[in-house]
Amino acid sequence: xxxxxxxxxxxxxxxxxxxxxxxxxxxxxxxxxxxxxxxxxxxxxxxxxxxxxxxxxxxxxxxxxxxxxxxxxxxxxxxxxxxxxxxxxxxxx
Numbered sequence: 001x002x003x004x005x006x007x008x009x010x011x012x013x014x015x016x017x018x019x020x021x022x023x024x025x026x027x028x029x030x031x032x033x034x035x036x037x038x039x040x041x042x043x044x045x046x047x048x049x050x051x052x053x054x055x056x057x058x059x060x061x062x063x064x065x066x067x068x069x070x071x072x073x074x075x076x077x078x079x080x081x082x083x084x085x086x087x088x089x090x091x092x093x
Contacts, residue, residue, distance in 0.1 A: 005031075038079055048086045055080055 005027065012023040034052070037044050044052040055078050062073040083091075 041077075046084075048084055050081055050083045050087060053080050053082065054078075 009020065009024045009027050012018065012027055013020055016023065016026075018026065034044055038052060038054055041054050043054065057073075057076050057078055059075045060073050061070060063070050
């Protein structure tokens with residue numbers, strides 16, 4: 001099961017004592033800042049958590065899984081995440 005944005009807002013409420021509306025505004029603002037940085041091509045490093053990187057993928061051959069037809073996949077940007085050592089150690093206790 002995934003941790004949802006609603007659960008994140010509820011957790012922020014508990015941790016900060018803010019109202020649900022204020023917690024939702026804080027979460028939305030944080031996500032907007034992260035999206036803006038990634039959209040402009042910047043990497044986002046959160047110490048102790050990890051690094052979100054924007055990578056450019058080249059054009060390549062692929063296939064349509066439904067039909068098996070060959071096709072060219074266009075160049076695109078993708079976001080990758082690399083876990084910080086501290087978080088990795090915490091997960092593997």
